[in-house]
Amino acid sequence: MIEFEHISRSYGDRVAVDDLNLTIAPGELFAFLGPNGAGKTTTIKIAVGLLQPNLGSVRICGFDIAKHPRIAKRRISYVPDEPHLYDKLTGREFLQFISDMYGMDAKAGPKEQAVQIERFELSDFVDELTETYSHGMKQRLVFAAALLHRPEILIVDEPMVGLDPKSIRLVKDLLREKADSGTTVFMSTHTLAVAEEIGDRIGIIDRGKIKFVGTIEELKKSQAQQQSTLERMFLELTESGEDSAPATSSERERHTRPEKH
Amino acid sequence: MTFHRMQNSDATRLPSPSQEARTYRRLRATILKTIFCELCASARLRLALALLMSLGIWVSLFFIMHEGFSFLEREAGAFTQETVEKVFNIFYASLMIMLFFSSTIIFYGGMYRSQEVAFLITTPTSPSRIFNYKFLEAVVLSSWGFVLIGSPMMIAYGVVVGAPWYYYLLLPPMIIAFVYIPTCLGAIACLLVVHWLSRFRRPVVALMGFSIFACGLWLLWTIFLRQQNELLTPEWFEETMIRLSATENRLLPSWWLCSGLLEAARHGGTSLDYQPWAQALLFLSLLVSNALALQMVATWIADTFFLTSYSRLQTEHGNPRIAKVQWIDHLLPGMLPFVPAPIRILLAKDIRTVRRDPLQWAQFLIFFGLVGLYFLNIQSIQNATPFVGWLNLVSFLNLLVVGLILSTFTTRFVFPMISLEGQRFWILGLLPIERDTILWGKFLFSAIVTGIPSSLLILLSDALLQIPPVIIFIHELACLLLCTGLAAIAVGLGACMPDLRATSPSKIAAGFGGTLNLILSALYIIVIVGLTAAPSHLHAITQLGQLSDALDPNSTRIWMTIGVGAAVVIGVGTTTISLRRGFRAFSKMEFS
Numbered sequence: 030m031i032e033f034e035h036i037s038r039s040y041g042d043r044v045a046v047d048d049l050n051l052t053i054a055p056g057e058l059f060a061f062l063g064p065n066g067a068g069k070t071t072t073i074k075i076a077v078g079l080l081q082p083n084l085g086s087v088r089i090c091g092f093d094i095a096k097h098p099r100i101a102k103r104r105i106s107y108v109p110d111e112p113h114l115y116d117k118l119t120g121r122e123f124l125q126f127i128s129d130m131y132g133m134d135a136k137a138g139p140k141e142q143a144v145q146i147e148r149f150e151l152s153d154f155v156d157e158l159t160e161t162y163s164h165g166m167k168q169r170l171v172f173a174a175a176l177l178h179r180p181e182i183l184i185v186d187e188p189m190v191g192l193d194p195k196s197i198r199l200v201k202d203l204l205r206e207k208a209d210s211g212t213t214v215f216m217s218t219h220t221l222a223v224a225e226e227i228g229d230r231i232g233i234i235d236r237g238k239i240k241f242v243g244t245i246e247e248l249k250k251s252q253a254q255q256q257s258t259l260e261r262m263f264l265e266l267t268e269s270g271e272d273s274a275p276a277t278s279s280e281r282e283r284h285t286r287p288e289k290h
Numbered sequence: 291m292t293f294h295r296m297q298n299s300d301a302t303r304l305p306s307p308s309q310e311a312r313t314y315r316r317l318r319a320t321i322l323k324t325i326f327c328e329l330c331a332s333a334r335l336r337l338a339l340a341l342l343m344s345l346g347i348w349v350s351l352f353f354i355m356h357e358g359f360s361f362l363e364r365e366a367g368a369f370t371q372e373t374v375e376k377v378f379n380i381f382y383a384s385l386m387i388m389l390f391f392s393s394t395i396i397f398y399g400g401m402y403r404s405q406e407v408a409f410l411i412t413t414p415t416s417p418s419r420i421f422n423y424k425f426l427e428a429v430v431l432s433s434w435g436f437v438l439i440g441s442p443m444m445i446a447y448g449v450v451v452g453a454p455w456y457y458y459l460l461l462p463p464m465i466i467a468f469v470y471i472p473t474c475l476g477a478i479a480c481l482l483v484v485h486w487l488s489r490f491r492r493p494v495v496a497l498m499g500f501s502i503f504a505c506g507l508w509l510l511w512t513i514f515l516r517q518q519n520e521l522l523t524p525e526w527f528e529e530t531m532i533r534l535s536a537t538e539n540r541l542l543p544s545w546w547l548c549s550g551l552l553e554a555a556r557h558g559g560t561s562l563d564y565q566p567w568a569q570a571l572l573f574l575s576l577l578v579s580n581a582l583a584l585q586m587v588a589t590w591i592a593d594t595f596f597l598t599s600y601s602r603l604q605t606e607h608g609n610p611r612i613a614k615v616q617w618i619d620h621l622l623p624g625m626l627p628f629v630p631a632p633i634r635i636l637l638a639k640d641i642r643t644v645r646r647d648p649l650q651w652a653q654f655l656i657f658f659g660l661v662g663l664y665f666l667n668i669q670s671i672q673n674a675t676p677f678v679g680w681l682n683l684v685s686f687l688n689l690l691v692v693g694l695i696l697s698t699f700t701t702r703f704v705f706p707m708i709s710l711e712g713q714r715f716w717i718l719g720l721l722p723i724e725r726d727t728i729l730w731g732k733f734l735f736s737a738i739v740t741g742i743p744s745s746l747l748i749l750l751s752d753a754l755l756q757i758p759p760v761i762i763f764i765h766e767l768a769c770l771l772l773c774t775g776l777a778a779i780a781v782g783l784g785a786c787m788p789d790l791r792a793t794s795p796s797k798i799a800a801g802f803g804g805t806l807n808l809i810l811s812a813l814y815i816i817v818i819v820g821l822t823a824a825p826s827h828l829h830a831i832t833q834l835g836q837l838s839d840a841l842d843p844n845s846t847r848i849w850m851t852i853g854v855g856a857a858v859v860i861g862v863g864t865t866t867i868s869l870r871r872g873f874r875a876f877s878k879m880e881f882s
Binding site for chain 2: 040074080100102109130
């Protein structure tokens, strides 16, 4: 479970995230949407401990990430939009490094690596240096690494960028499967169709403020546009002024959804 | 499960500090092994050259130091120990200051600006482990030069004074412990500045820069200008040593190192009260305990403040960089109305790109600034050396120095230009211009940008040395040949051996093509300067009536003309061939 409580973060004078309250339940796939510069990546960076909020706190499975960073991070896996890989390591060496970092023992590590290598079809290039990988190959390796230690929370930032259709299908199935098996999945994306297809709930953020949190159906109800597309509703929400943000049922519940539907 | 039980069970699943340390050691070892194997497989020439040059520098320094210490032993006699102690103290104190600043900068780049650390923060690694990992990197990167210079000096000293075996044994741990201290202080300064003064880090860096500059000026003033005595005399030396006696302060780690090494180099006496090796061990333990204590303090600071300071730094809102077109962007293209318009447009683009990247031109500026300072001081040679032959030789050596600096500039900045265009070739490739035009633009840019300051510097050097007009003309001609030739080699080779995948110019320059460019440039410089310098030097000697039995002044004039003519032929030939090859390769090049 991820709990954002009154999170605010500024970059100098510019407020990137403003009093964000959000709870993502175990087994939920939450799609985080918003225009460029809306505050999605800042929120994610706060959740994974890269940035610290000016105000508020983030709890990962009950642990405050600022107070217990190691224990909280042990439960997270983060796949950034531009992942860092060590150029001079092979894919297999990178996976081994991640296994060691997460304290996996000598038996479980290689076993889990083999599973992920097979799942992401890495075997053709896993023994080559990562500097020779294409973007898609890198992304598959990063996903494999992210799942090695069986995280309780998976946070992914723009997972579909630069992937071929087959890899996109693989990632979509994977995220859905992880959520169904009880993992909390927090995904930021610009691809509205993906959010619509696999997300349990969506959150729309604009200029640092949450504009909507709920299911697509709830969004349609709140917008009184039963026949409208997510794209149209998204554009209407993010183009409207700050004061005209809709008061959704989810907002009234402080964006909390404790149980999986 | 209660909160505390969950917390405890999670903590046990986390790797222990020793496991974590082992993981990072393995990571570093694997990366180093891969790099080494890659170098052995694909860049043997570069590796061999680097090793040979390092060995050459080490051996040369060893012999120079050996000669110096032997000279002191012979000439200074009883004063040797005292003199060496003073010189060592000054040397190590200066190194300590330099290590402090260099490690601060390296540590800042590694800890706060690297993608790797951003990745590591998201893993369950403790901040102290990240700190130690990056700290070790800073230690190695900031001190390898010190080891390269310091070790031959200390070994030469040991050989000259016939130091006992344990002197050589104590040398590495003492140097390592010493290096740790300024690096720790640099890391602590960096962590604290970023944590508390991150908003003001630019003024802090500017202040640091100003402090270094002021220290340098103070040193120059103390050593050369404030002196009552004539330069390079025993009295001058004594006065300088007195002025720099602050380096002998007993609280300085440099004094501990210096004293420890000097004690270790002494032979043991018969008295049980005083044994030099015991004194050396005492200083070693002083260095080691301070180094470890400082590292503990630094680790604690990192553990406490790093994550907060990292976040603070990343969320600072920098001022948007508004770039305007400046008069200087149009100056050079405006001076070349006869050059076709597309080339002038490309020239203006390259000038603007370089101007807006201070990292590029600042290095060039520093190099030429230092050479300029040296040239301004050259007058003292002129005053001290009445022999015209020497002045002539010095003037050609100055030409050589300028040429070598130019070759590093063309290798570092001009050679990678074509490779870098590969990333954005779709822009240039779609323009309605010939491909040759792009290379002409690069060539003209390099030749003119290097030509103007070089010829002015050479003119300054010649004017201060009061060189005859004919030799000035030869120098300026050689300078022109150097600038055009080096630019053509860099542009031609850059087009023949591009690295279209690399995004960093420094990586491109450090590759095989860059190394080859540097070697060919050095050979070209030696040939051009040699062809112009040797006959004119002989001519200068014979003009003074020396060697007149063997050489006729008229024949040396002919030799001088032949030498200059040959230099022109080689220069024009090199320029033409390099460019032609470059054009051919560039026209066939495929960009993805």
